[in-house]
Amino acid sequence: MRARTRTGGLLALTAATALILGACSGGTDDTGGETDAATSDGGGEKITIGIKFDQPGLGFKEGDTYTGFDTDVARYVAEKLGYSEDQIEWKEAPSAQRETLLSTDQVDMIFATYSITDKRKETVAFAGPYFVAGQDLLVAEDNTDIKGPEDLEGKNLCSVTGSTSAQRIKDEYAAGVQLLEQPGYAECVTALLSGQVDAVTTDDIILAGLAAQPANKGKVKVVGAPFSTERYGVGIPQSSDKCEDINAAITEMIEDGSWEEAITTNTEGTGYTPNASENPPTPDACA
Structure with a gap:
């Protein structure tokens, strides 16, 4: 009698253990298959x-x-x-x-x-x-007069508010350039297309990205004479x-x-090519 009682207790303990282990596992999905607890929330490392x-x-x-x-x-x-x-x-x-x-x-x-x-x-x-x-210039597609920052003397130049790129041209290349600040480069391109300014300045690849936009394609071009290194x-x-x-x-x-x-x-469609003397670059040694 005592032996049967001990056996029944062991069976109950085994069943309880199985239930606990089952609760800790991934469970089952709607098809009856097991799911992975680590990925069941659809997450993973981000x-x-x-x-x-x-x-x-x-x-x-x-x-x-x-x-x-x-x-x-x-x-x-x-x-x-x-x-x-x-x-x-x-x-x-x-x-x-x-x-x-x-x-x-x-x-x-x-x-x-x-x-x-x-x-x-x-x-x-x-x-x-x-x-x-490198800092460069964006001009109208048919502009043949502006080939570099020195050609901006007496002309109108647009850059973004807070940027130092336009002021650098005024200080170092063309003291007589007239500066126009806009809140963003899209607004500068609008000013260029309307004839309000003669050029827009910032890094060459940023200008190329602007020139590649469908609304600007064929209307503007990057001069392609960078005069800084970024x-x-x-x-x-x-x-x-x-x-x-x-x-x-x-x-x-x-x-x-x-x-x-x-x-x-x-x-694409802008005629832009990266500065071949600098690109593609070689990564620096890690500190």
Whole structure:
């Protein structure tokens, strides 16, 4: 009698244990198959990448679609780091907020026409560069008079409020140039097309992205005489250990032709070609 009681207790304990283990497992799906507890919520590890949302041809958001050269490089690098497209969370990274986003760990990487400078290295780190831009001019397609910043003497030049690029031309190349500031480069292009200004200035690839927009194609062109050097890097937190992996991905993108393809796709129809003496770049050694 006592033996039967002990056996019944063991069976009850075994059944209870099975129930507990079953509750801790992934359970079953609607088809009766088992689900994976780690992925049953549709999640998985994410990577947060900062880009511009308002720079056509570089970083541009339209609805739920993200396009541009910076965005293409970011996708390529993320994939090489082990992240698929649906694991990327895109976050807007305006110029004035980039250091804050990185130093407070709101993003893992930033691809946003982010020039590598010693001043910025005081608070953030960089991989790359993945592109070397230069300040240039955007003019009307039929303009044959403006070939460089020296030709802007007595003419009207547009740039974005807060930018130093137009003032640099006035200080160093054409003291008599008349400056017009607009809130964005789209407004500068509008002023150019209407004849209000003779040229627009900023980094050459930004100008090429603007020229590639359907509304502007065939109407404007990049002069193609850059007069500065802007080394676009991948901004990362100083605590990041991903610099070497990012550099390896950039190098692979250049070597397999994807880098050139991304440039061509995002500047198609503008006649733009990157400065061949600077591009494609070789990433710096990681600190």
